[in-house]
Every structure is written in C-alpha cells, then in structure tokens.
Amino acid sequence: MTNLKTITMFLFLFLIAMTSLPSITHCRTLIIPNTEKLMESTCKKTPNYNVCLQSLKAYPGSSGTDVNGLAQIMVKVMRSKANDAINMIHELQRSRPSKALSSCASKYNAIVIGDIPEATEALAKGDPKFAENGANDAANEATFCESGFNGKSPLTQQNNAMHDVSAVTAAIVRLLL
C-alpha cells in the first residue's frame, strides 16, 4: 500500500512539475512580449513584413532591444545573406565561370567590405542616414547582379534574398531619421 501511495504521489508531483515548467522542450528562443510587439509594428513599416519578422526572430539575442537595435540585427542578416551569395558564386565559378558571375563576385565583395561596415558603423555611432545609404546600395547591387544574367541567372534566390533583406533594413533605418 505504501508503495502505491508513494508512486501515485510521485506521479502526481511529476505531472504538476511538467505542466508548470516553461516549454523549453520546444527549442524556441524566448522573446519578451514587448520586443515581439516592437518587431511586429516595425516590420509592418517595411516592404516585406514576413522577411522582416522571420529575420529578426531567427536572430539570437533579439530580446530587449529598440528600433536601432533591430536595424543593427538586420545589418547582420544582410551580412549573412551576402555570404550565402558569395559561397554560391564561388561554387558556380568552379563549374560554370562567366563574366556575369565575376561581376557579381565584385558586387557582393563591395557589399561585405563597404556597405555592411558602413551601415554597422553608422548605426553604432548615431548617424543613421549612412546606414540607409549602405542598405539601399546593397539592394541595388543585388539587382544589378541579377540583371547581368539577362534572364538566366543561377543566383536568383540569393539575389532576391539579399535585395529583400536590404530593402527591409533600409526601411527600418528610415524610421530612425
């Protein structure tokens, strides 16, 4: 009898414990509700709400930040997309080198070495308009890269991603002006 009681109590306590613990089993980054609201309202003011929200939410450390912080996160997302494109370009250059591909390589190089550090510094130091310049420029470079293939681009996915993320970044920076 004592064993059954113990087991029952144990089970009971176990059940209570399981239902009152936070859902850490879902492997989802905990986002403070205020930040989530800020992300949603900010993303509504950008040309691509879904890209904006997904980018911000996926980024570790998105909690407890302001619009300037969200812009800084987007610049990091821009860098990551640019690197994706560069990796793809290098792969393609091994099997199918072309003038258009080389041109894209230099454009993405410029994004990583020029636009992104410019935007990062501008947001960190408090003169956001230069971040807008950098983000707009990156969006343009992606468009020019794509148009260089005259319709038969092997980089469409990467260029679209770069363009969309940059356009979202520029829109968020505009809110700071």
Add this chain to the structure above:
Amino acid sequence: MLSWQRTAFHFQPDKNWMNDPNGPVYYKEWYHFFYQYNPNDAVWGDIVWGHAVSRDMIHWLYLPIAMVPDQWYDANGVWTGSATILSDGQLVMLYTGSTNESVQVQNLAYPADPSDPLLLNWTKYDKNPVLSPPPGIHYRDFRDPTTAMLTSEGKWRISIGSKINKTGIALIYDTEDFKNFELKNGWLRAVQGTGMWECVDFYPVSSINDVGLDTSAYGDGVKHVVKVSLDDDRNDYYAIGSYDEKLASFLPDDVKNDVGIGLRYDYGNFYASKTFFDPSKQRRILWGWITEYDSECVDRTKSWASLQGIPRTVRLDRKTWSNLIQWPVEEVNSLRLRSSEFKDLKAKPGSVVPLQVETATQLDIVAEFEVDKEALETTLPESDTDYICESSGGASGRGALGPFGLLVLADAGLSEFTPLYFYVSKGLNGSLRTTFCSDQSRSSVATNVNKKVLGSVVPVFGGEKLSLRVLVDHSIVESFAQGGRTCVTSRVYPTRAIYGAAKLFVFNNATDATVTASIKVWQMNSAFIRPYHPETDT
C-alpha cells in the same frame, strides 16, 4: 580606375570619402576649409577633419588632418562644426563629437598656435564637452553647431538643430566664453513634419545692397536666413525672414515657404551646406557637399567619393525679394583659358547644333536664350498643370515653347548627353512659367548611375532674357539659371563622352518656337589641387 571621372577644378581629396564642409573661415589671409573625411575607405566611416588652405578658394593646398577621434567625447566621430572669429580676432571652433557611447555632444577646440596662419594643429578644450543634449532632446538628435553671432548684450549666440518626434527644430544657446552655455527658451524656429534638422545655418543678408554681412549684423537693412539640411530627404532648404534678437526667434516672410518646406539652395545634388563671412571681400560664401550619384561599389573601385561645389556668393535677390541669388565666386574666372563665342545662333524647332569648342570636359559656359516673340504670343495656353522636371521624362518631351538649351558631356553620336534646358509654358490665363532642368537620364549608357531629371521653376521678369551659366568638370555639372535664382548641380558618369570625345551642342526640342542663343564658352584650366609645399607655397 575610372580616372576620367575625377574633376580638374573642384575640391576633392586625393582619395577616399568626404562629406560635410566644416569650419570654413578666413584667417590671416588664408581661406581655410575643413571637411568630414574617411582616411581609410571610399565610403563614410572613421570620420576625421580633413584640412586645406587657399589664397583664392580655387587653388587648394592639402594640409595634414586637423582633428581625429582621440578623446572619449569624440571617439565615435569628429563631426561637423563651425568657426567663430571673436571681436579680438581669436578663432574658436565648436564641433559635434559622437562620444564613446554614441551620445552627440558639442566640443570646443582652438588653434594650438594662433600665430600659425596655416592653423596646422588644434587643441581640444580639456573640459569638453561644453554642451550635452538638454532634457527632452534625444541624445542622437543634437549636432552641427553654427557660427556664433554677437548679440546686443555682448553674448555669443549659436544654434543647433534637432527634432521632437517629426518636428524639426533649431535650439538657441547664448555663451560668453564658449565654455558655459545658456539654453534659451523656445526654438529659433520649428516646422512640423520636416524631421531632423542637420547642419543648421543662420545668417544675415543685406536688404539694401549686394554686399555680404558679418554674421553678427542686425537691425535696419538686415534680413535673416535660416537654412537646414533635412535628414529625411537629403536636401538643403532655406527661408528668408525676420529675426528678433530679444525673443531669439525667427519668422519667415512667407510661411508657405517656411524652413524645410520651401526653397532649396540647389535642386540637384547639394547637401550639408554651410556659409561663412569673408571679410577680405565683404561677401558671404556658401560651401556645399556634392556626393556621388553612382554606386558605392564603383566608388570603392575608383577609391574616392564626393566633391565640394565651387564656393558661391550668396545674397538676397532684391528684385524678387523672395529668394537668394547664388553665383560662383569670381576667382573661378581666373581658370578661364581660350574662349569661343557664338552670337545670335538660331535654333529652329527640333534642331541640335554642335558648338566647336575643342575639349568639352572642363568648361565655363555663359548663355542667353530668347524665344521667338511671335511664338510666345500666338502659342495656345496649355493646361495649368505645372511642368515638373522630376516627372517630365526629360528633354525628349516636346512642348510648344520648350525644352531648349545645351547638351553637355555629349558624344558625337549622341548616345550619351546631359541636357540643361529651359521649358516655357503658358498657363490658362496667358502668363508664362519657366522651368529649368538638368536631365541626367541620358547622361550615360551605364545602368548603375542616377538618371533623375532635376530642377525647378525659375522666376523670370518680363523683358528678361533667359540666362544660364554652367561649370562643366568631367563628372559634375553646375548650372545657374537666371543669374543664380535657380541652381542645379548634377553628377554624371559618361563612358563615351569623356576626354576628347566629349562635345557641346545647343538644342531646341520645342515644336513651335525658334530660339536665338548667344553663347560664350571658355576652356577651364585645372586648379592643380595638391599638397602644400612649405618652400614654394606662400
């Protein structure tokens, strides 16, 4: 790379990025010019104060960097500032520092050796910052202090731009020593919806003659100008009005053209501008930053970005009373070499006439146009929709009385050209309206350049011929319509109309009117802008 884009007589550093003009001042018979500069890259960043001097504001000599971010209070940027010459001739500089925590503060600096006419070294006040953002002002909305003006109480008064939500404002501070400041109640001016006011400039203009005024001038015969650079649209706006010293407030003559919503110095590429008073020739001089209109990728390829416009004199237009007149400083005329003159050239509707001028990449052009009187009188009025350069489609859109003007930086086959044109239209009540545009849409076969058509309406009095002055310098075209009533700066990047292949044409794309043009064209010498040499430069 792309070396044909570099200019011959516009200020630009040897390489890398430049932006705002800083602290322009005349001191010990040298014109000093400082500028926001990135010593490491061709995009904005790592900002320091570059420095150059000149005897004539045209032949510039590079000097070493004047100030770097070496203190906690400017660690994140030695940003824009202005010079003030005190009553005893002392020079003080106030500038914005972005602190190590990115707070915008104002700092005091002065020449390390005031007897050095080159002002090579600068000392920062050891108790900087002298101003921090006041309550209610965001710590990142507090920058670009103006030159100070002396009040009748013997205090020095400066203005600093900011914003409250979306209302742009100019704060006013009084000081006796540039170390302790008193924030005055109220704003110099505030205008809703204009956003952050950068690079505020606040100065007097004479209403009785064309002479420039010392920044502290006040009283009869003096009107004031408040100018701002709007962060939101990257344009410089000004308003003319009255300044009340006691109330420290400014009232524009025309509230419809209030600060930030009315007139612009320049309807093209022109930002962060700043004036100073030149006591040696009693004139007010305007500097403006001309950024690139190509992509940043190309800027990094060619290793440089940005120019300064040719300095302009600024004065009140005492015919219209509602705008300023700007004109390139007369010293630019010293660059004129050979000239070609074309008198009473008749351009029929739909014509393009080449002007034989040898090389057409460095030019000073002065032109007058007269529209055939009969056409002006007999043309039927169009609708009252105003001709707007930006949406007009450029010089290929034909009207009865326009467009007509010049094609600069054009190649012989006209695959690349930049039209600078007047468009005259007749409103329903018979009155004429003249617009001046600088059309970048066909300026280059390259795709990654700005192709906008820029410009604005020009005030023209009855009896006045249409006049145009243009400075062409490789990748910059500065146009001054009607004696400087309407100015448009363009950046263009031809790939074929370069060096010896660049040509000049007159054109008339109107359908009805013949246009008579009288044009004088000078080849312009280089200004040989280079580093200062102690042995040879005096």
